[in-house]
Every structure is written in structure tokens, then in C-alpha cells.
Amino acid sequence: MHQHLHREIQKLKKSIMIIGTLVEESLRDSIKAIVERDKKRAQTIIKEGSVVDEMEVELEEECLKILALHQPVAIDLRYIISVLKINNDLERIGDLAENIAERAEFLSSQLPIKIPDTIPLMASIVQNMLKNSLNALVNMDTLLATKVCESDDQVDDLHSGMYPLIQSMIEKEPKKIDALLQLLSISRYLERAADHCTNIAEDVEYLVEGHIKRHH
Amino acid sequence: MVSTNVKMGMRAVDFYYGESQALFDVSIAIPEKRVTALIGPSGCGKSTFLRMFNRMNDIIDGTHHTGEVMIDKESIYQNNNNLAELRKKVGMVFQKSNPFPKSIFENVAYGPKIHGIKEQTQLQEIVENSLKAAALWDEVKDRLTTNAITLSGGQQQRLCIARALAVEPEILLMDEPASALDPKSTTRIENLIGELQKHYTIIIVTHNMQQAARVSNYTAFFYEGHLVEFDETKKIFTKPEKQQTEDYITGRFG
Numbered sequence: 001m002h003q004h005l006h007r008e009i010q011k012l013k014k015s016i017m018i019i020g021t022l023v024e025e026s027l028r029d030s031i032k033a034i035v036e037r038d039k040k041r042a043q044t045i046i047k048e049g050s051v052v053d054e055m056e057v058e059l060e061e062e063c064l065k066i067l068a069l070h071q072p073v074a075i076d077l078r079y080i081i082s083v084l085k086i087n088n089d090l091e092r093i094g095d096l097a098e099n100i101a102e103r104a105e106f107l108s109s110q111l112p113i114k115i116p117d118t119i120p121l122m123a124s125i126v127q128n129m130l131k132n133s134l135n136a137l138v139n140m141d142t143l144l145a146t147k148v149c150e151s152d153d154q155v156d157d158l159h160s161g162m163y164p165l166i167q168s169m170i171e172k173e174p175k176k177i178d179a180l181l182q183l184l185s186i187s188r189y190l191e192r193a194a195d196h197c198t199n200i201a202e203d204v205e206y207l208v209e210g211h212i213k214r215h216h
Numbered sequence: 217m218v219s220t221n222v223k224m225g226m227r228a229v230d231f232y233y234g235e236s237q238a239l240f241d242v243s244i245a246i247p248e249k250r251v252t253a254l255i256g257p258s259g260c261g262k263s264t265f266l267r268m269f270n271r272m273n274d275i276i277d278g279t280h281h282t283g284e285v286m287i288d289k290e291s292i293y294q295n296n297n298n299l300a301e302l303r304k305k306v307g308m309v310f311q312k313s314n315p316f317p318k319s320i321f322e323n324v325a326y327g328p329k330i331h332g333i334k335e336q337t338q339l340q341e342i343v344e345n346s347l348k349a350a351a352l353w354d355e356v357k358d359r360l361t362t363n364a365i366t367l368s369g370g371q372q373q374r375l376c377i378a379r380a381l382a383v384e385p386e387i388l389l390m391d392e393p394a395s396a397l398d399p400k401s402t403t404r405i406e407n408l409i410g411e412l413q414k415h416y417t418i419i420i421v422t423h424n425m426q427q428a429a430r431v432s433n434y435t436a437f438f439y440e441g442h443l444v445e446f447d448e449t450k451k452i453f454t455k456p457e458k459q460q461t462e463d464y465i466t467g468r469f470g
Contacts, residue, residue, distance in 0.1 A: 002468070005467070006467075006468075030423065071426050071467070073425065073453045073454070073465050073466060074239075074453060074454065074455065074456055074461075074462045074465050075462055075466055076466050077453075077454065162344050210454060211455075
């Protein structure tokens with residue numbers, strides 16, 4: 001019974017994981033490119049961004065096809081709806097990684113600046129959130145999903161702390177203002193990536209529990 | 217869960233075909249002027265359940281039950297109940313349309329005649345209203361005297377609905393009313409169910425899960441004679457409480 005549908009869902013599972021892995025890699029590499037002033041790495045991320053974009057569209061079309069042809073219900077319906085939304089969040093995180101790579105490219109053309117510890121710290125929390133939200137999806141693990149949501153506050157706090165920090169850095173080295181301002185953008189991109197990870201985790205909660213918990 | 221009035225229900229009903237038990241301790245409260253769909257694999261007891269409400273199981277030898285079956289808060293299995301009155305109140309439509317080999321008019325007028333209406337103008341009025349309510353009037357108004365068996369399958373089924381409506385029932389039991397129809401006729405029957413629900417309490421047995429999802433307000437899932445879950449249809453088809461329900465509606469049944 002319904003073997004066709006379940007085969008299609010297995011395919012979705014694979015595709016969303018491939019996209020997830022690609023996005024994880026570009027996020028990790030974009031931070032590396034910042035810290036290591038690696039222009040080449042930054043350019044590769046920007047160039048490869050379109051791969052995720054294309055896969056996102058393909059996966060969305062797959063989901064729509066399944067909805068139209070199989071009219072899934074209950075857990076199958078929730079799974080496909082969750083994949084549709086998670087797919088979108090992953091693509092957005094991919095875009096943010098590209099944005100960070102663009103900043104890396106710019107920074108590599110400027111005089112070196114000291115990258116405050118907050119940036120790699122935020123980045124490692126966000127990377128963890130991304131990894132855990134995908135693991136939560138694979139294992140239908142709401143406890144892990146809740147943990148991801150909780151980490152978001154930590155990222156928000158670190159991001160808020162960046163403003164006074166950058167301000168004092170600019171005061172010390174006003175000539176480097178252009179480069180230093182890039183750090184604020186990077187911090188904002190990471191903060192937004194954390195929001196998307198939170199969305200993914202909330203979708204996993206919906207997938208498992210059937211309640212939309214957002215905004216609660 | 218049920219916010220409207222309860223029209224009918226069961227309390228701790230066990231039902232037996234001879235030795236073999238077909239319903240196990242079924243209790244349910246069915247809301248008035250709503251559509252309740254019964255789903256479950258073949259032989260799960262949903263048709264037996266449906267036929268409890270017009271005492272059609274009585275005509276099968278060797279059947280018996282315990283527990284209470286109620287309509288309008290009254291037990292319908294009291295000995296002094298008038299069976300004709302019960303069947304007037306509870307109309308039924310079957311999987312296979314079964315028009316009498318008579319004219320379209322006679323098919324619909326048959327019930328009211330049995331219940332004592334003789335005046336022709338009154339019968340004409342009932343026939344017209346019933347055919348209109350069954351969304352068939354426009355297609356047959358110019359040929360009411362032709363034999364009903366010349367109608368298409370979808371039209372015959374709507375005629376059977378009109379025939380059921382002619383005696384002014386309060387409840388309609390539908391046993392897979394669209395399973396033998398093409399998609400267009402099925403859509404007409406489904407639309408009709410949506411209209412009829414304003415005036416009637418409807419229970420529909422269907423093997424088409426999507427149909428249950430489309431037409432009903434409430435869904436009851438039966439398995440091996442047990443009422444596993446009864447809830448709002450939107451709940452059953454998005455996040456059922458019971459794993460068994462989820463396994464069945466997603467086709468994971470072992």
C-alpha cells in the first residue's frame with residue numbers, strides 16, 4: 001500500500017539532507033574565509049551558491065508533485081510540508097553564507113583587522129544549531145529541536161554585544177572603519193542564519209507533534 | 217470535542233453475527249446536522265455500525281447485540297418502537313443505486329404514498345422538492361414518466377437520494393454512495409452531501425479516504441470491530457491521536 005508515496009518521501013529525505021550538507025559546508029567555509037582572509041575560498045562559495053538554489057527549486061517541485069499526485073495525509077503530509085519549509089530556510093542560510101563570503105572577499109582586499117572572538121564563537125553556535133536541527137529532522141527528535149530554539153537567544157545576545165564592541169574598535173582605529181563595519185554585517189548574517197535554524201527546529205516540532213508552536 | 221447537539225449515538229454496543237462478534241464495546245455521540253465519515257478496512261464493522269441505526273441488521277438471522285443505540289436520546293431497540301417510523305426518520309442510500317423499475321416520478325413518490333399521502337398535487341410537490349434537493353430536477357423534469365433504469369449511474373444514485381429525502385428523514389445513512397461512480401458524478405454527490413448537511417445528519421461509509429476528508433466534519437476510524445478514534449476530520453487527517461489511525465490513513469497498515 002502507498003509504496004509509491006513512501007518511495008517518493010525517501011527521495012525527499014535524501015535530497016533535503018544533501019542540501020543541508022552543502023549549506024553546512026558553505027557556512028563553515030565562509031567563516032574560514034573571513035578568519036583566514038582567503039579570497040579564493042570566498043569566491044568559490046559565491047560561485048557554488050547557485051547549486052543550492054537550483055536544488056531548492058527542484059526539491060520544491062518534487063514536494064508539489066507529491067502533494068498533487070498522492071494527496072498525503074497525517075505524518076506524510078506533515079513531513080512534506082516540513083520539507084517544503086525547511087528547504088526554503090536552508091536556501092536562505094545558503095544565501096547568508098554567500099553574503100558572508102562576499103564580506104570575506106572585501107575584507108581580504110583591505111588592511112588586516114583583528115576579528116573579535118565573538119564572530120567565530122557565534123559562527124560555531126550557529127553551525128551547531130544547523131547540525132542539530134538537521135539531526136532533529138532525521139531522528140524526529142523534538143528534544144534536540146527545543147535545544148536549537150534555546151540557542152537562538154544566545155546568538156541574539158552575542159549579536160547585540162557586537163555594536164558597542166565595533167564602536168570601540170572604530171574609535172581606536174578610525175581609519176579601518178570600512179573593514180570594521182563589515183564585521184557588523186557578518187554578525188547580522190549569522191544572527192539571521194540562527195533564526196532560520198530555529199525555523200527548521202520549529203518545523204521539526206510541528207512534524208512530530210502536529211502543533212504549530214511558532215510565536216509562543 | 218462535539219460542540220453541536222448530539223443527534224444519535226451508541227453506548228457500550230457489542231454486536232454479534234451468530235457467534236462471531238462484529239462490534240466491540242462501541243460508544244459514540246454523533247453530532248446533529250453534520251457529516252460523519254466512517255473509515256476502516258473491509259470487515260472492520262463500519263457497515264454493521266451504520267445499519268444499527270435503522271435496525272437493518274435485524275433482518276439478518278442470528279444477530280443480536282447488547283448496549284444501547286439511541287436517536288434523539290431514545291433507545292431505538294425497544295420492542296414497542298415503530299419500525300416504519302424509524303425507517304422514515306432514518307433514510308439510507310446504498311453503494312449500488314437500486315431504483316425501482318418504475319418511472320422517475322413513482323420512484324420518488326413511492327415512500328410518501330406508503331406513508332399515506334394520496335393527493336396528486338402534494339405528491340407532485342414532494343417529488344419536485346426531493347429531486348431539487350438531490351440536484352437532479354433540472355436533468356429529469358421533462359421526463360418524469362420515463363423508467364428510472366434509463367438514467368445514468370450517477371443520476372440513479374441521486375434519484376435514490378431523492379427517494380430517501382421524499383419521506384422527510386432527519387438522518388441519512390450512506391453506504392459508499394459514490395464508489396461505483398465516475399469522478400464527475402462523484403463530485404456531484406459530494407457537493408450534494410455538502411448541501412444536505414444543512415438539514416440532515418449524515419453518516420457516510422467510504423473506502424475513499426480523500427472523500428472522507430473532503431465531505432465530512434467528523435471521522436470515525438474502525439478496526440476489527442473497535443472504534444479506534446473519533447474526532448474532527450481535520451484532526452484525524454493531520455494529526456490523529458492513535459498510531460493505528462495514522463498507520464491506516466497513511467497506508468502503513470501491516
